[in-house]
Amino acid sequence: MIINTEGSPCLEVPNEAEGNKYYSLGPPYIFHREDGERIAESWTNFVPRVYEGYPYLLAEMYAYSMAAAHEKLPHL
Numbered sequence: 310m311i312i313n314t315e316g317s318p319c320l321e322v323p324n325e326a327e328g329n330k331y332y333s334l335g336p337p338y339i340f341h342r343e344d345g346e347r348i349a350e351s352w353t354n355f356v357p358r359v360y361e362g363y364p365y366l367l368a369e370m371y372a373y374s375m376a377a378a379h380e381k382l383p384h385l
Contacts, residue, residue, distance in 0.1 A: 314375065318380075319378035319379040334374055347380055348373075348376050352376035355375045356368065358372075359371050
């Protein structure tokens with residue numbers, strides 16, 4: 310699956326270990342309102358592009374991971 314993320318900070322995750330540790334996730338059940346506002350626009354922009362290349366149930370979760378990396382918002 311190839312998603313056009315040209316110019317996105319999500320391409321700047323330094324290595325696979327950091328990507329797996331901080332951005333291997335699905336949509337959260339609880340997060341701070343400011344974090345939600347910060348990620349919402351990126352998430353909704355990534356969903357259609359991810360779904361176009363991966364038209365399955367978990368597309369929105371992959372899009373969330375990409376949006377988190379795009380916003381440089383690591384998760385624990």
